[in-house]
Amino acid sequence: MNTNILHGLVKEVLEQYREAHLRIATAESCTGGMIAAALTAVAGSSDVFERGFVTYSNEAKAELLGIPIALIIAHGAVSEPVARAMAEGALAHSAAEVAVSVTGVAGPGGGSPAKPVGLVFIGAAGGGDATVVERHIFTGDRDSVRLASARAALDLLSRRVG
DSSP states (O other): OOOGGGHHHHHHHHHHHHHHTOOEEEEESTTTTHHHHHHHTSTTGGGTEEEEEEOOSHHHHHHHHOOOHHHHHHHOSSSHHHHHHHHHHHHHTSSOSEEEEEEEOOSSSOOOSSSOTTEEEEEEEETTEEEEEEEEEOOSSHHHHHHHHHHHHHHHHHHHHO
């Protein structure tokens, strides 16, 4: 997927974090590293982007981010508590000061009445503020949902430091 359409927002986020002397970590599920790829597509991003976790499976969420499997079983991987734990886990397992997380149902399958295709939770932790989680319903095909999720995560990062 082409992340070039995120380029302007990415440059803005990198500049904001560079000026604030803060580093970013990502914890991505349905976006599969798209946010990390967009951030690292910009030359000089290494002073801001600290690391990224692609935790697509529940086991990866547990092993790499320290999320209790019981939390995932109780709420499902696509949930506010898991998005919160992903952001906080990325922060705890990195040297970054701010972390963003994304978990959702990108489709075209995998949705349910309670968790439809397009449901995405985006979390942000660190930066001296309480962890926040936003709930979104994005429309379109899989690529559209993933791209909208990455854009919303970058926007949340921008608002976090802005």
